[in-house]
Amino acid sequence: MKVLVCMKQTPDTEASIKIAADGKGIEEQNIKWIMSPYDEYAVEEAIRIKEKQTGETVVVTVGTDRVVESMRTALAMGIDRGVHCVDPAFLGSDALATAKILASVIKTENPDVVLCGRQAIDLDQAQAPAYLAEILGWPQVYSVAKLELKGNAAVCNRRIEGGEEIVETSLPCVMTCDKGLNEPRYASLPGIMKAKKKEIKKWALAQTGLAETDVGTAGAKVKTLGYLPLPDRPPGKVFKEMETADMVKQVVKLLREEAKVI
Amino acid sequence: MFSLKITEEQRIAREMSRKFCAKEITPKADALEKGEEKIFPVIRKFLLEVQGTGLIETVEDLEEWVQGREFITRNLVSIEVSKALPGFALSMGASLELCSFSIxxxxxxxxxxxxxxPLVHGEKVGCWGLTEPExxxxxxxxKSTYKKTPDGYILNGQKTFITNAPIADIFVVYAQGEKGYSAFILERGMTGLDTSPPFEKMGMQSSPTGAIYMDQIKVPKENLLGQEGQGLFDAFRVLTNERTVTPSLMIGIMERALQEATKYAKERVQFGKPIIRFQxxxxxxxxxxxxxxxxxxxxxxxxQMTELGLDTTLLASAAKLFTSEAATQSALDAIQVMGGHGYMREAGVERLARDAKLMEIGAGASQIQLMILGRKLLESDSVEPNPLFFGPSLFAKKE
Structure with a gap:
């Protein structure tokens, strides 16, 4: 069984995000970057599949040199090798353009299963896996919380409103991993040292077979016009120097008339 | 060769240690300090999952592991652990850097x-007993003694203030006999071996400390550790190792103190501005x-000196002395910045001061470190003050 994981590097969940001066992106300096947490489930699941039934695991990432550290973390956890899609032409890719780049790798690698995170925790689009399945002409199962591979098929439990849905799909397929699927392991120190020697192959525009107009800003069908910060929260109101009963009356009145929450 | 440039591997190692602490230690820190949760299962998890010691199956693997442990990575990992809970670092250190190291x-x-x-796998808990009531x-x-018998030794005596003693499975202890001081390995369950319940103490409360009682313990021949009569020299080597690993413990405390106090100073408003604006x-x-x-x-x-095989005893003494005093003072200063809030247990900074204080006492009190440095000045005709010009290590590689 060959399992390929599409991984994205995102800012740390605890990073404080500041919008860049031009409003077109975020300030990337001084941010800690991590493997998107949902992608960790995908990495862990891939390793477990290999541990259970042998085969090969590959991690694929689109991004600048910065993403190599997160790829290395996946290798340290136990993934066999990596493909790093990096080319100046890829900059500014939207989800569709990114999926085209990933699909070019998948067509060459020919895995049995492609695992992605349910969504990246930065832009929360959850689009790339669906595009990917469409480009490849493969089935897609979204938000998998339990996975069982049976020969040439996979049985997946999906989280849905109020319960779970059990589906079966043929392979090859694209699946996105949800919380609860597994408990991702830590990259151990020996794992980290081993990862140093594992291969990370570079994959540039020339290898993708795509045109320059398919990817990057040129290929993006959705253009980001700008980013806005969350509005500042208005200051709270403090009531003092009155009887408690009067304060309560005031608060209830404002909750009803101004905040309209009761 | 000399480079402190942080590598990708070191960066990832620090991150993993951080991640482990955030998930496995910090949420339980209070319960561990109060004794509601046991420290060793968490240490075991850390050893197996972060240190990856499960892969060490043979003595050859062990040797390879010891050789391959790189100084900066090791310390980056320990600093994170100490930042989360110094008592965790202390108990793990007693089992690995004292007990295992001596063996x-x-x-x-x-x-x-x-x-x-079993010690590196975290299956067994180790402790190292040198100190006695007197x-x-x-x-x-x-006053602990050993007596040779035809098939081994008989041990008698008492050890105290021993980290991990109440929970230990494996004990390295020192005793005096005909040929001088010697070291022995004891196992829980040996007739005549007993330990006290954990002592109540100022800090490091998640790490159990206690006494070891030895009453006519029959120790088999093969449990003599090292050469008979060489015990104190060997103990000195373990102490030097302990002093070499103390700085990371203290740095963890200082980093935490600095972070907590800085965060507070940016949030706390007095006289109309965050107090960090005041000089x-x-x-x-x-x-x-x-x-x-x-x-x-x-x-x-x-x-760098360790990797070059230079004699680190003096610098290890100075570093243990400096960093432990610096950590106590830093924790006290952090409390001062945070005022009444810092003095409250809830803020978690007063604990750092209580924890730091131990290392001004353990592994040789500050005054002993000063004596080591002072005596060197007294006894040598001309002292080389620059550590990079110190001679080779006294504990050159074992043949």
Whole structure:
């Protein structure tokens, strides 16, 4: 069984995000970057599949040199090798353009299963896996919380409103991993040292077979016009120097008339 | 060769240690301190999942692991652990850097296989017993005795203030006999071996400390550790190792103190502005950082000297002395920045001060470190003050 994981590097969940001066992106300096947490489930699941039934695991990432550290973390956890899609032409890719780049790798690698995170925790689009399945002409199962591979098929439990849905799909397929699927392991120190020697192959525009107009800003069908910060929260109101009963009356009145929450 | 440039692997290792602490230690820190949760299962998880010691199956693997442990990575990992909970670092250190280390340093292959493997896997808990009720700094005054018998030794005596003693499975203890001081490996369950319940103490409360009682223990021949009569020399080597690993413990405390106090100073508003805008507060914080940076410099120098095989005993003494005093002072300064809030247990900073204080006492009190440095000045005709010009290590590689 060959399992390929599409991984994205995102800012740390605890990073404080500041919008860049031009409003077109975020300030990337001084941010800690991590493997998107949902992608960790995908990495862990891939390793477990290999541990259970042998085969090969590959991690694929689109991004600048910065993403190599997160790829290395996946290798340290136990993934066999990596493909790093990096080319100046890829900059500014939207989800569709990114999926085209990933699909070019998948067509060459020919895995049995492609695992992605349910969504990246930065832009929360959850689009790339669906595009990917469409480009490849493969089935897609979204938000998998339990996975069982049976020969040439996979049985997946999906989280849905109020319960779970059990589906079966043929392979090859694209699946996105949800919380609860597994408990991702830590990259151990020996794992980290081993990862140093594992291969990370570079994959540039020339290898993708795509045109320059398919990817990057040129290929993006959705253009980001700008980013806005969350509005500042208005200051709270403090009531003092009155009887408690009067304060309560005031608060209830404002909750009803101004905040309209009761 | 000399480079402190942080590698990708070191960065990932620090991150993993951080991640482990955030998930497995920090949420339980209070329960561990109160004794509601046991420390060793968490240590075991850390050893297996972060240190990856499960892969060590043989003495050869063990040797490879010891050789391959790189100084900076090791310390980056320990600093994170200490930042989360110094008592965790202390208990793990007693099992690995004291008990295991002493067996690795002078033990036979059989002893390493039998005792060190389960210790590095976290299956067994180790402790190292040198101090006695009447022999602390004056260690030669120890009253524990051993007597040779046809098939081994009989041990009698008592050890105290021993980290992990109440929970230990494997004990390395020192006793006096015909040929001088010697070291022995004891196992829980040996007739005549007992330990006290954990002592109540000022800090490091998640790490159990207690006494070891030895009453006519029959110790088999093969449990003599190292050469008979060489015990104190061997113990000195373990102490030097302990002093070499102390700075990371202290740096963790200082980093935490600096972070907590800085965060608070940015949030706390007095006289209409965050208190970090007042120089009086900035200076307190800057003093902590100054000590932290100096501690890092000492640690890096120790690392380089260790890798070069230079004699680190003097610098290890100085570093242990400096960083432990600096950590206590830094934690106290952090409390000062945070005022009443810092004095409250809830803020978690007063704990750092209580924890730090231990290392001004354990592994040789500050005054002993001063004596080591002072005596060197007294006894040598001309002293080389620059550590990079110190001679080779006294504990050159074992043949």
């Amino acid at each position: 690795l340093a002078t033990g036979s292959r059989e002893q390493q296989e039998k005792y060190v493997l 022999a602390g700094s004056d260690i030669r005054a120890m 009086a507060v900035q200076f307190l914080l800057a003093r902590i950082w100054e000590k932290l940076l100096a501690s890092y410099s000492m640690l890096f120098t120790l690392g």
